[in-house]
Amino acid sequence: MAQTLEQQIRKVIKQHYGEELWSFREDVGYKNATKSFVTAIAKSLRGEIVYATDFPDEVAKYSKGGSAERAAGAAVRRLRIRKDITLEELATNVGVHPEFLDALESGRLAAGVNLYVDAYYALKPTQKEVKAFGDSIDNCRTQEAVIRDAIETHYGLSLWALRPEVSYEEAIGPFIVSLAALVKKPFAKR
Numbered sequence: 001m002a003q004t005l006e007q008q009i010r011k012v013i014k015q016h017y018g019e020e021l022w023s024f025r026e027d028v029g030y031k032n033a034t035k036s037f038v039t040a041i042a043k044s045l046r047g048e049i050v051y052a053t054d055f056p057d058e059v060a061k062y063s064k065g066g067s068a069e070r071a072a073g074a075a076v077r078r079l080r081i082r083k084d085i086t087l088e089e090l091a092t093n094v095g096v097h098p099e100f101l102d103a104l105e106s107g108r109l110a111a112g113v114n115l116y117v118d119a120y121y122a123l124k125p126t127q128k129e130v131k132a133f134g135d136s137i138d139n140c141r142t143q144e145a146v147i148r149d150a151i152e153t154h155y156g157l158s159l160w161a162l163r164p165e166v167s168y169e170e171a172i173g174p175f176i177v178s179l180a181a182l183v184k185k186p187f188a189k190r
Contacts, residue, residue, distance in 0.1 A: 005042045008182050010034070016175045020162050024155060040150040045183045049146060055153055066149035070107030071140040072116040075133045077105040079123045093122045143180045151176070 003011070013021060013034065021037070022030040039056055043049045080090050087105075091098040096115070103109045104119065120133055151159060151172060163171040 005045060005182065006038050009038050009041050009045075009179065012175070012178045012182065013038070016178065017159070017162055021155075021159075024158060037150065037154045040154060041147060041179060044146040044150050045143070045179070049150070055150070066107075066110065066153065067140045067145040068137050069110055069116075071136045072113075072120075072133070073105040073107045075136045076116060076119045076123070079120065079125060079129060079133075080105075083123055085123065090119060090122060094119050143183070144176050147176050147179050148172070 019030050022033045024033070036056070040049065043054075043056060049055060076090075080087070087101055088098045091101040094101065094115075096104075096119075101119065104111055104115060120130075125133065157168060159175070160168050160171045
């Protein structure tokens with residue numbers, strides 16, 4: 001009998017971490033402790049999750065921005081700096097607090113796409129800059145980036161604690177590659 005994608009994901013988790021992911025949620029059993037994470041990975045692999053706000057778990061959904069939010073925020077920051085506009089000036093033009101804009105630019109929060117677009121267009125970009133903005137978001141959406149978003153949204157950097165003797169990338173990289181290998185077709189960008 002063929003395994004479901006969720007069962008395959010659980011097999012990869014056990015290969016890389018055994019049941020150590022349970023240590024982050026000792027209030028419930030292993031299966032319940034990892035259920036939300038497994039669901040998010042499965043949806044990521046199916047192409048159903050593109051942005052951090054697409055995660056099915058309400059707590060994870062708004063905990064922080066993912067790779068698309070970081071790319072959009074970084075594009076806003078690059079254009080703002082290139083146009084020599086201060087954080088405070090742009091925040092005033094967009095109608096947000098400068099600390100909020102700083103968090104948006106650095107990808108520390110998951111915000112609605114309209115906030116990134118409003119901030120970017122407040123900088124009066126050229127057509128070429130608008131295209132570069134869209135490309136920067138599209139180019140960051142790889143299968144591995146979506147899986148990384150799911151891992152970091154659910155566990156932050158905590159999986160590193162399971163292999164602290166190596167760099168963060170060495171600690172999670174093989175896990176990400178193994179999960180991405182579960183899908184036969186390349187990641188579809190939306």
